[in-house]
Amino acid sequence: MTQTAQSQQRGILMSEAALKHLLALRDSQGKDLCLRVGVKGGGCSGMSYSMDFEDPKNIRENDEVFDYEGFQVVSDPKSMLYLYGLMLDYSNALIGGGFQFTNPNATQTCGCGKSFSA
DSSP states (O other), X not given: OOBSSOTTTOSEEEBHHHHHHHHHHHHHHTSOOEEEEEEEEXXXXXXXXXEEEEOGGGOOTTOEEEEETTEEEEEOHHHHHHHTTXXXXXXXXXXXXXXXXXXXXXXXXXXXXXXXXX
């Protein structure tokens, strides 16, 4: 797993595989979009990750913005309290594939890996 960012410079880290897959997904949308990563209540462990493309015009003044070769990853300050240091990875494995979140702030993670508690 190769990181495209240095941990001391980024609150959200991303592997080369995740970036490549996100760029392909964005390109299939046919427009310039950024990725918003956040946390919401729910899931097996109390909090779950949210991730969606959105128009860069929706970036708010207090959002944290991380640039990956021109692709922006955005998160609100409240979510960053739980996400700082998060590593986003992607696997195309048939079992257990998809996006994976490695969160140093999680004290417990559910089996699906999509929710956590802190």
